[in-house]
């Protein structure tokens with residue numbers, strides 16, 4: 001199939017629960033799921049590992065051109081190798097936004113993301129799904145939660161993985177990431193026009209999934 005399909009665009013700040021919720025909703029509604037944060041994480045991880053600093057220039061262009069990123073049904077290939085946990089470390093949390101702010105990085109990932117919207121109904125989550133990547137999305141959702149709730153959730157996730165981090169460190173990284181993601185000039189994080197805002201502070205995962213599924217299925221059935 002190569003026609004434009006039904007797209008649900010979910011945006012919001014770091015730690016609002018986008019990936020967890022979007023994945024579950026996609027499963028529930030039998031839609032495909034696109035985690036665009038993973039694409040930015042993989043590219044940033046690769047550039048950082050090759051000691052390419054986060055600034056535009058011929059070095060950056062050449063480095064980006066030499067990286068291959070491929071989306072699998074349930075994962076991501078970076079230069080032919082599957083990546084997972086290594087792109088979700090506190091180190092990548094702290095460097096990813098400075099690479100994601102670069103127009104050349106965003107340009108590299110734009111067509112890869114749009115291609116995914118052509119092959120059957122899709123739930124895509126990120127920062128610029130409703131504003132830039134899928135401006136004609138059938139439904140747009142802006143997922144939020146307070147800084148403190150987002151930091152607590154991320155702390156639990158990192159501790160479960162055995163990472164040695166404090167609440168203060170996680171809160172600071174989240175706030176800094178929000179600042180860079182919202183203040184960058186290319187595709188900044190903001191609520192798309194017409195997006196429905198859902199705050200997950202007081203919602204359990206099940207309640208949040210139900211809320212999103214209801215918004216998306218209503219629009220799908222419309």
Ligand code: DC
Nearest residue numbers: 036037038040096097100126127128
């Ligand atoms: O959703 P996440 O935390 O995995 O995203 C990691 C970083 O990637 C985030 O700090 C900003 C960037 N990002 C972006 O700029 N645009 C997207 N569509 C997705 C992520």
